[in-house]
Amino acid sequence: MDLWYSENHTENVKFSLRIKEHLFSDKSDFQRIDILKTYEYGNLMTLDGLVMVTEKDEFVYHDMIVHPSMAINPDIKNVLVIGGGDGGTVRELMKYPSIEHVDMVEIDRMVVEASRKYFPAISCELDNEKVTVLYEDGIKFVKDKEDVYDLILIDSTDPIGPGEGLFTTEFYNDCYRALKENGILVNQNETPIYDNFFEVGISSNIKLKKMFPIVKAYQASIPTYPGGYWLFNFASKKYDPINDLKADRWNSLELRTKYYNTELHKGAFALPNYVKEKFENGNV
């Protein structure tokens, strides 16, 4: 049987993967979850029909949501992950002996259970004793936190469905308060290639700039995400992402990373002119 999965990146652009087997499909209280075995990208998880993670290229996203901040402040000890139910972000964080504790707040238990079963190489550190997995709404979770975390990683879906409240000024304010005085926040910030995505990315960047003194976007090449090109926001109370990079110290840790390195770190913050201009103009 010639079985294909397709994602519409816009109503006029479609990305399709040939499928060996539809391994899992269920509806949680929050979203529809599917696991597909692809020929090219290994196992694939979709939420409400959109690509979240594949075995072949997940390393790009997970390297880039975690390692830049850890190389800027190697003294990070206490981390909050909002979302991140597949476990890849936690896996990368657990490479650092200096990290003492991670709270991972994932609203959807079924995402974690599916990842444990179908993505063992991604979810492998969720039982680490340094990690607490909480099945709660991240928006409510941060409301009463103050001066607790060195780093908050917002590893969310796009702002439709359960991810919607994770792109608001109110939520960012709560995160700001939950961070210590040296705190860093990183969120996934969509693709600049398609306007429907980048409107969200620009709006998120503008909201973060209202409270954080340092907000810089950075980029990575993720082939299964729309445009093959994805942005993150780095928002920081104190550290500059380039001037405060501790390259020698990070390299002395001798971590094995498949995407990230400290030269690429600097390159990731060097955006193309058209992306810089859209951020500066505040619209697509």
Place this chain on the structure above:
Amino acid sequence: MDLWYSENHTENVKFSLRIKEHLFSDKSDFQRIDILKTYEYGNLMTLDGLVMVTEKDEFVYHDMIVHPSMAINPDIKNVLVIGGGDGGTVRELMKYPSIEHVDMVEIDRMVVEASRKYFPAISCELDNEKVTVLYEDGIKFVKDKEDVYDLILIDSTDPIGPGEGLFTTEFYNDCYRALKENGILVNQNETPIYDNFFEVGISSNIKLKKMFPIVKAYQASIPTYPGGYWLFNFASKKYDPINDLKADRWNSLELRTKYYNTELHKGAFALPNYVKEKFENGNV
């Protein structure tokens, strides 16, 4: 009518664009040429069914095949473009008053004619008096050239059909001889995302290293190319792409570029670990 164009990036991955109108289709002596009007990417040219250029994202490829070398050696005067029939590479070269002459050797006159008609904003400098367009086989053209060019840009298709001979050691040797003692060669070097492409890219890189003392790959995010992520080889007799970057001098020219800038220049050469390792290992 719901009309879609699809390109198979591998037999298991497909990229599709919704089409307003099929503007042109013909078979030249070398390949099939189609022009499609897309909703998302403006006009699109395919050769033998594969995406070559779109109005929306052509600026990435054309910026990146031209400007890095020009920022490394601002004294480039005489340039050879092999292929490049759409005219975008010549358009970027014509931004430099210091360039005295460009030979563009395109085997397929029909590509140039189609670009003149359907891509006026790309082909707009082909009649510049500094440019000679030759409808010849680039492989034969370079055979008897010696010490002529400061820069050779191989703006080719993939190594199937007329592009095949542009990935051989013999051709690279002829290019090396055609270059002056400070000469630079750049070629498009495929995507590292899919093995069928990257085998070609690695092989090209290895062949160039046999003759050029400095060969470094660099990257760009091109959403309509396979993987959304494309590589170029920078091969040079004398100049190092980072140490010899003349950022201040390039910026003093005040050129308008939509993708390239001198910070991104350095970032483009900072490859992810998995790409560096594959180049070092010499296989995918």
